[in-house]
């Protein structure tokens with residue numbers, strides 16, 4: 001990728017920045033700050049504005065309700081939102097099931113679902129994991145039997161994030177149990193209001209409930225809601241996970257996290273001096289900062305590949321793996337710089353000054369688990385990127 005900016009891209013950058021500065025307003029501080037919370041209600045007004053501008057589904061082609069940004073434009077768009085401190089649009093609809101529907105869905109599915117996702121009128125959740133199927137997802141047991149023109153679903157999903165605010169769920173179901181496990185799975189779109197579908201919160205240590213168990217008892221789903229063909233759900237599942245990993249990997253503003261560590265290390269003192277004055281601390285910070293810059297250039301490399309018509313494929317795992325571990329490393333450093341204050345779970349004064357470091361350090365532990373655990377990412381990279389033997 002040529003990193004010198006063309007006049008068109010420079011103009012585009014300016015238009016994104018001007019618009020974002022004019023439209024983004026940080027929500028008033030609540031008991032908790034806005035990022036990564038139980039539901040995104042605080043972000044709805046911002047997402048609405050992005051949707052009106054046609055920028056919410058910022059990776060999507062124009063034909064499906066996106067802005068049709070080129071890869072360099074997408075990078076500039078993320079950079080500028082980050083620079084203005086504005087959240088990058090996210091969600092199971094725009095990042096996952098939407099792209100899958102325009103890639104593999106029927107015309108009727110595209111017409112029914114995509115406009116509502118792009119306008120933020122319908123929200124989605126993901127029904128993949130089950131009590132006995134996480135990393136080994138293909139072992140899933142939620143059954144769907146075709147009866148006439150409907151599938152009848154029975155079983156249970158778990159860790160369904162934001163099930164309480166979603167109108168739709170995409171689920172992987174077993175449609176054939178007599179074949180190799182990957183070959184008997186289908187991908188269905190299910191209305192959360194369906195009779196027989198219920199959810200139950202999973203309470204976290206902090207008292208909130210970000211996840212739900214989702215139960216299906218004779219839930220009837222129209223046959224037309226299958227994406228891809230019957231028993232081809234594994235192909236859909238893998239395609240969707242690539243979209244998920246790219247978005248998990250590219251949406252974090254590591255530069256902002258680095259700046260947060262620096263400001264924490266300036267604020268807190270050790271032996272009468274700011275923590276940042278400590279040579280060993282600085283050395284560790286510089287290592288992580290250089291790694292953050294490397295990730296930025298890897299993003300450009302990926303963009304170049306896509307512009308040349310190549311499919312990112314399993315390389316998306318590299319992003320997810322390195323971004324998540326780097327992010328966790330930076331938060332650990334920030335926690336160290338805070339000394340005993342890091343033990344406070346939530347402190348409004350600290351939160352306002354320090355981006356609520358202890359809480360986010362804890363929340364970000366999850367990044368190496370969701371979207372496929374990092375151990376599993378290493379397996380994928382070893383096999384499918386590096387071509388190592390089993």
Ligand SMILES: Cc1cc2nc3c(=O)[nH]c(=O)nc-3n(C[C@H](O)[C@H](O)[C@H](O)COP(=O)(O)OP(=O)(O)OC[C@H]3O[C@@H](n4cnc5c(N)ncnc54)[C@H](O)[C@@H]3O)c2cc1C
Nearest residue numbers: 126127128129134135159160161366369370371372373375
């Ligand atoms: C914050 C968060 C949000 C989530 N949201 C959703 C959601 O909305 N919808 C959904 O369907 N799921 C969701 N999940 C579930 C997530 O996808 C699973 O937790 C994940 O796939 C791991 O599965 P598991 O928890 O069953 O762990 P397990 O698969 O039981 O793994 C346990 C440990 O063993 C390791 N391991 C397993 N297999 C291998 C292997 N072959 N080689 C090396 N190590 C291995 C794992 O890395 C892990 O450390 C979410 C999880 C989190 C943390």
